[in-house]
Amino acid sequence: MADFSTTVKDIGDVSVIYLNGFLDAHTAPMLENNFSELINKNRYSIVVNFEELAYISSAGLGVFMAFIEKVRENNGDIKLTTMNDKVYNIFDLLGFPLLYEIYKSEDEAINKFKSLK
Amino acid sequence: MNKILSNILSRRSFHLFWILTAFLFLFRIVFIPSENFAIITISEIVLALILLSLAFSLSGLFKEVKPNPLSLVVNVGILSAVIFLVMNFSEPIVQLLIGNVKEKVKNPGLAENVISILYSLIFLGFAAYVFLVFKTLFYFKQTRNVETYFNTMLIFFVLTSIAVYFEQNEELSYISTTFYIVSVLLIIFNSLRISWIAFIVKKEKIYLLILSVVILILFIVNLVKMGGGHFHYQIISSVSLVLDRFLNVLLIYGAIYFSILFFTTLFHIPTAEAFDKKAQEVSSLQYFSKLINEVLDFKDLSKTISDITTKLTGSDAAWIMWKNEDDFTSIAQQNIGYYDAQLIHGFMLSQKKWDKLDQAKIIPIEKFEKQNELSEKYSTLLVAPLKAHGNIKGFLLAAKKGNSIFNEEDRSALDTFSEYASIAFENARLLEESIEKQRLERELDVAREVQRRILPSKNPNYPNLDISSIFIPAFEVGGDYYDFFPIDQNTLGFIIADVSGKGISAAFIMAEVKGIFESLSKVIRRPKEILIKANEILKGTLERKIFVSAAYGLIDVRNGTLHIARAGHCPILLIREGKLQDIRPEGLGLGLSFDNVFSDSLQEQKVDLQENDTLILYTDGITEAKNGLFEDFGEDNFRNLLLKFSSHNVQTITEKVIKEVSIFSQEHSQYDDITLVIIRWKQNIINNGEAEWQISAQQLKT
Numbered sequence: 147m148a149d150f151s152t153t154v155k156d157i158g159d160v161s162v163i164y165l166n167g168f169l170d171a172h173t174a175p176m177l178e179n180n181f182s183e184l185i186n187k188n189r190y191s192i193v194v195n196f197e198e199l200a201y202i203s204s205a206g207l208g209v210f211m212a213f214i215e216k217v218r219e220n221n222g223d224i225k226l227t228t229m230n231d232k233v234y235n236i237f238d239l240l241g242f243p244l245l246y247e248i249y250k251s252e253d254e255a256i257n258k259f260k261s262l263k
Numbered sequence: 264m265n266k267i268l269s270n271i272l273s274r275r276s277f278h279l280f281w282i283l284t285a286f287l288f289l290f291r292i293v294f295i296p297s298e299n300f301a302i303i304t305i306s307e308i309v310l311a312l313i314l315l316s317l318a319f320s321l322s323g324l325f326k327e328v329k330p331n332p333l334s335l336v337v338n339v340g341i342l343s344a345v346i347f348l349v350m351n352f353s354e355p356i357v358q359l360l361i362g363n364v365k366e367k368v369k370n371p372g373l374a375e376n377v378i379s380i381l382y383s384l385i386f387l388g389f390a391a392y393v394f395l396v397f398k399t400l401f402y403f404k405q406t407r408n409v410e411t412y413f414n415t416m417l418i419f420f421v422l423t424s425i426a427v428y429f430e431q432n433e434e435l436s437y438i439s440t441t442f443y444i445v446s447v448l449l450i451i452f453n454s455l456r457i458s459w460i461a462f463i464v465k466k467e468k469i470y471l472l473i474l475s476v477v478i479l480i481l482f483i484v485n486l487v488k489m490g491g492g493h494f495h496y497q498i499i500s501s502v503s504l505v506l507d508r509f510l511n512v513l514l515i516y517g518a519i520y521f522s523i524l525f526f527t528t529l530f531h532i533p534t535a536e537a538f539d540k541k542a543q544e545v546s547s548l549q550y551f552s553k554l555i556n557e558v559l560d561f562k563d564l565s566k567t568i569s570d571i572t573t574k575l576t577g578s579d580a581a582w583i584m585w586k587n588e589d590d591f592t593s594i595a596q597q598n599i600g601y602y603d604a605q606l607i608h609g610f611m612l613s614q615k616k617w618d619k620l621d622q623a624k625i626i627p628i629e630k631f632e633k634q635n636e637l638s639e640k641y642s643t644l645l646v647a648p649l650k651a652h653g654n655i656k657g658f659l660l661a662a663k664k665g666n667s668i669f670n671e672e673d674r675s676a677l678d679t680f681s682e683y684a685s686i687a688f689e690n691a692r693l694l695e696e697s698i699e700k701q702r703l704e705r706e707l708d709v710a711r712e713v714q715r716r717i718l719p720s721k722n723p724n725y726p727n728l729d730i731s732s733i734f735i736p737a738f739e740v741g742g743d744y745y746d747f748f749p750i751d752q753n754t755l756g757f758i759i760a761d762v763s764g765k766g767i768s769a770a771f772i773m774a775e776v777k778g779i780f781e782s783l784s785k786v787i788r789r790p791k792e793i794l795i796k797a798n799e800i801l802k803g804t805l806e807r808k809i810f811v812s813a814a815y816g817l818i819d820v821r822n823g824t825l826h827i828a829r830a831g832h833c834p835i836l837l838i839r840e841g842k843l844q845d846i847r848p849e850g851l852g853l854g855l856s857f858d859n860v861f862s863d864s865l866q867e868q869k870v871d872l873q874e875n876d877t878l879i880l881y882t883d884g885i886t887e888a889k890n891g892l893f894e895d896f897g898e899d900n901f902r903n904l905l906l907k908f909s910s911h912n913v914q915t916i917t918e919k920v921i922k923e924v925s926i927f928s929q930e931h932s933q934y935d936d937i938t939l940v941i942i943r944w945k946q947n948i949i950n951n952g953e954a955e956w957q958i959s960a961q962q963l964k965t
Contacts, residue, residue, distance in 0.1 A: 168893075171765050201887075201895075203935075204763030208808035211855060215807065232895075240812060240831035241851035244864050 152180050160191045160256050166198040169206035177206070181213040190222020193255040197228040202236055210246065223247065225255040276319035283313045284384065291502075292376050310387070310503045317391040325395055332403050332459045333467055335396045336474055336524075343481040343517070346389050350485065353382065354494040371501070383502040390510050397516060404459040412456075416449040420512050427508040446512055447519075454520045457527050465535035472528045479521040486514040544676055547575065552683040561691050565595035568659065568684045573597050575680055576645055576673040578661035583649070584608055585657040599662065603637050607662065611646060618655060623647035623678035625669045628662070643668045647681035651689045659684060710740040710770035714936075717777045723747045725755060725820050729943040731913035733921060734936065735884075741936030742769030742811075743882045744776055748784035753821050756784045759832060759880040759940060760813035760853075768809075775804060776811055790815040790828035791867040794853065798830070802857040810854035814880065823872035823944050828865055831855065833886070836879040836902070837870065838909045843902055846870060846878075874946040877913070879905060884937035885920075891930030913941040 150173035153164040161184050169177065184192060194210075196202075210224060217224055227249045229237065237243065249255040287309050294302045330338075361375050371379065401413055423446045426439035463471070489495055489511060499507045531538075551571045558564040565583050572581035580599035584591040591612070593604035610631045611617060626644040628634070645661040659681050663669060714736060722730040732745060742762025750756050758780050762769045779800050783793045793815050801811065812831035818824070827835060831852025834845040848866040855861070881901075888896040904923055908916045917939055924937065 203887075204761065204810070204812075205765070208763050208810065211810065212808035239833060240810070241849070241855065241864055244851055244860060245856060 150176060152176055154180055154184070156189070157256060158260070159189070160193055160259050161189045162193045162195055162252060162256070164195045164198065168201045169199060169209075170201070170203035171205035174205050174209050177209045178212065181209065185213065185216060188220070190217045190220040191259045192217060192222065192224045193252060193259075194224060194226050195228055195252050196226060196230070196233055197252075199229075199233055202233055207236070207240065207242070210242075214245070223259070225249060225258065227252045227255045274320075274323075276316040276323075280313060280316040280320060283309055283316060287313065288377065288380060291380060292373060307503055307505050310383075310506055313384075314387055314391055314506070314509075317388065318395060321391055321395050325399055330399070332400055333463060333471060335399060336471065336478070339393055339396050339517070340474055340478045340481070342389055342392060343478060343485060346386070347481055347485055347488075349382075349385060350488045350493075350495045357382070357494075357498070379498045379502050382498050383506060386499060386510055387506060390506070390513055393513055393517065397513075397520065400459070400520075401453060401456070404462060409456065412449075412453055416446070416453055419446040419449055420509065422446075423512055424505045424509040427504045443512075447515060450512075450516045450519050451523075454516075454523045457524055460524070460527050460531055461538065464539050465532070468528050468532055468535050472525065472532070475521045475525040475528060479518060479525060482514050482517040482521060486511070486518060489514065540672070544672075548676070548679055548683070551575065551680060552687075555684060555687040556690070558687070559691055559694055561688075561695065562595075564687055564691050566597075568687070569595040569597040571680065572659055572661050572677065575676050576661045576669060577663075578645065578669070578673075579664045580639075580641075581659070581661045583657055583659055584611075586655065591657070600638060603639065604660075606633055606636055607631075607641070607644065607660070609633070611644065611658070611660070620646065620648045620655070620658075621650075623674045623681060625674055627668075639664055642666065645669045645673060645677055647677045649681060649685045649688060651685060651692070656685070656688065706767050707738075707740055710767040711736055713767075713770040713774055714740060714743075717744060717746075717774055719746055723749045723755060725749075727820055727823075727945045728755065728818070729913045729945060730941070731917045732938075732940040733917050734938050735921070735933065737765070737884070737933045737936050739765045740767070740770055741765050741882075741884065742773045743884065743936035743938040744773045745880065745938050745940050746777060746780065748781070750784060750788070750817075753819060754788075755818045755820060756790075756815070757818070757880070757940070757942070758813060758815045759882065759938060760811055761832065761882045761936075761938075762811050763809050765935075772805070772809060772811065776801075776813075780815070788817060789867065790817055790826050791865050794828050794830045794850070794865055795862045798853045798857065798861050801854050805854040810852045812852045816878075816880075818872070818942075818944075823876075823946060825870040825872055825878070826867055827870065828867045830865065833881060833883060836881075836905065838877040838879070838905060839873060839875075841906065841909065843906055872944040872946075874944065876944045877909060877916075878942040878944075880938075880940040880942075882936065882938040884933075884935035885924055885939060887935060888924050888928040888937070889931045889934050890927050893931070896924055896927050913943050917941055 150165075150167040150169055152166065155162045155164070163177070163180050163184075165177070167173070181192070184190075210226075214224055225247045226237070226242075228251060229248065234248070237246075237248065242248070247255070247258070249258070287306070290309065291306060294306075297303070357378060361378060398413065402409070419442060423439070423442040426442045429435040429439045460468070460471075489499075489507070496507065499510070554571070555564060555567055558567050565585070569581040569583055572578065580597060582596040582599055582604050583594050584604075585594050591608055593601055593608060596604050607628070610628065610633065611626065614626065624646050626646060628641050628644050631637075634640070641662045641664055643663050645663075647659045648655050649657040649659055659677065661669070661673075661677065718734055719732070722732055730747075734743060734745070736743075742760075742764065744758070744760040744762070746758050748756035748758075760773070760776055760780075762772045762776065776797075779797050780793070783796055787793045787796060794813065797813070805811075810831070812833070814827065814829040814832040814835055816825055816827040816835070827846055827848065828850060829835070829846075829848050830850045834847035837844050837846055846868055848868040850865045851861050856864075886896055886898050886901050890896075901920070904920050905916065908919045911919065920939060921937070928934075
């Protein structure tokens with residue numbers, strides 16, 4: 147199976163999850179763990195960086211749906227950044243831009259969180 | 264067969280024994296006393312035959328009973344004691360019966376004859392039995408073929424016995440002496456091969472030591488008593504000189520055999536204990552390894568293994584540290600609490616190079632700084648690794664309390680046992696895995712079956728529509744779904760959908776989706792409204808992270824008007840006049856949002872189909888089909904192929920595209936379900952024949 151890995155970095159109040167490789171039904175639980183841990187630590191300002199993500203399947207998309215409500219209930223958000231065209235197309239087909247803020251750069255997303263404060 | 268044969272033979276020989284004995288009595292009563300050479304020869308031959316027949320019947324008995332060497336030795340002891348009594352106490356009795364033996368034997372009457380024959384027969388019986396015992400002992404636990412040695416000895420026994428007659432002639436007596444000496448040498452040579460002694464336990468060896476001394480003394484005393492001039496000799500020699508000599512040789516055999524047996528046993532005694540322990544260890548290891556191979560359940564197996572560990576090493580406690588991901592947990596504790604076991608783990612893992620442990624190791628625990636926290640005071644630990652394919656899967660631990668400590672033997676025993684245990688664990692794991700695999704495969708079969716029943720078995724038949732569809736399930740079963748709803752003869756509804764995720768859960772959601780659209784298509788016409796309604800229904804059942812992409816279309820087959828709405832699905836492709844365009848009205852996937860965002864997002868598109876317009880509905884299983892390098896088949900590739908093949912009929916286009924996809928992905932197992940539906944509009948047909956008639960009929964009705 148293809149590889150997938152994640153890294154989580156805290157930048158101030160914002161946590162950034164970096165995705166790398168192939169996100170599908172088999173690797174999705176790793177990302178779910180990342181989200182769960184952040185929520186357990188009450189970190190609800192989350193940016194997901196897609197720069198190194200090569201592929202996302204429908205099960206991978208489901209991960210974002212699973213946590214968005216909980217995060218927004220706590221006045222937080224999940225913002226998506228730096229997607230390549232292929233990945234963006236998958237999000238776009240499903241209409242994700244209507245549900246999530248998608249930014250070209252990680253800084254933009256982080257600044258958006260900061261400007262709210 | 265052999266057994267039956269030998270049975271008959273021994274029974275026959277027993278009958279023969281009685282017949283011959285009776286004959287001997289008669290013969291001797293009639294002809295003896297006599298100096299005639301022929302008569303003496305016949306008498307000797309008959310006696311020899313009696314001995315043989317008795318030996319045969321006894322050997323049949325020996326084969327059946329299969330006695331152990333120790334009991335044979337005991338039997339010989341008892342017999343030689345009986346013989347000793349007979350020789351020493353028969354003289355007064357016989358004298359009472361027949362008077363002076365010395366004179367009477369030379370010229371015997373009826374009574375003397377009978378008594379001396381009876382007396383001889385007792386010794387003949389003794390000879391037959393003792394000889395068989397020696398034979399059995401000789402062959403016992405022999406690994407090489409030693410038949411020749413024994414048979415040679417037997418031949419010399421016979422020769423020595425017969426040669427007794429040469430002694431009557433001074434010049435020929437050397438023959439008898441030679442045979443006699445050779446026989447004794449052969450006896451010594453053959454008696455040195457006592458191999459069975461090693462296989463009896465220490466207690467029995469001590470017993471045997473005493474027994475062999477007693478028997479040795481009895482044999483020597485008997486030998487002396489048999490010498491010429493004694494009462495015994497007078498009687499026996501009057502009946503048979505050969506028997507007397509044979510008895511003599513046998514007693515010598517016995518004396519030599521038992522003296523050698525005595526010394527052999529004596530030398531074996533110091534090592535007996537170690538030998539016993541080793542033998543017990545080997546047999547218990549064999550028993551244990553057999554036992555653990557019979558236990559297949561992991562939990563039972565670990566319990567059995569720690570139970571055996573305590574027995575094998577004589578430890579006070581035993582347990583297993585089993586590796587989960589990267590830490591260890593204590594399982595199957597035997598006589599030790601979980602807390603203690605975990606504390607000792609910590610100590611063990613603080614040892615240097617514990618992860619390189621490749622054989623059992625004794626670790627003194629006295630230095631353990633948390634010793635006081637343990638509820639028992641343990642002195643030493645014995646640890647053996649449990650491995651599979653060279654990787655440590657866990658450790659087998661044993662601990663001793665107080666002053667007792669483990670020794671090297673315990674260590675090597677556990678070392679060997681841990682290897683058996685590792686194999687047993689691996690077997691149990693493989694079995695579990697294969698059961699789990701079978702379960703998953705059955706689950707997949709169910710999912711495939713669900714999927715197969717849900718999809719349409721044939722394409723709908725409309726005169727001005729050419730329809731082709733194909734569905735190829737992935738190994739893991741995806742959630743693809745397509746369907747046609749012939750609403751009436753003028754209207755065809757169709758759907759293509761893809762449930763997120765895979766496996767049996769996706770298959771069940773797909774079944775639900777079918778139910779929803781099947782019912783909705785009957786009451787609602789507008790694709791957008793159907794999708795909105797479907798989303799509402801799914802709200803109650805869909806898990807938050809599951810969603811469904813779908814596209815629903817409705818064709819009016821009278822005029823080729825297509826209404827289509829898309830909920831997050833791949834765009835519908837339209838090939839018109841050699842060009843490809845996307846039909847991609849906006850819309851969120853089903854289940855992504857249950858409020859107005861969904862209904863607000865949804866648009867419906869109207870397309871007026873032209874002659875030969877070709878609609879292509881597909882799922883991402885095609886565009887995301889992977890090759891050996893994990894590359895996608897690709898959107899562009901797919902579109903180019905569709906254009907390339909567009910002049911063919913819909914069936915051929917489908918086949919050609921699928922063929923290209925399968926060639927591309929042949930080095931990679933199919934990743935996702937593949938669905939491809941192609942619908943072509945045939946405008947011209949409407950102008951002639953049945954369809955037109957239908958329309959006019961319809962118009963007439965309304």
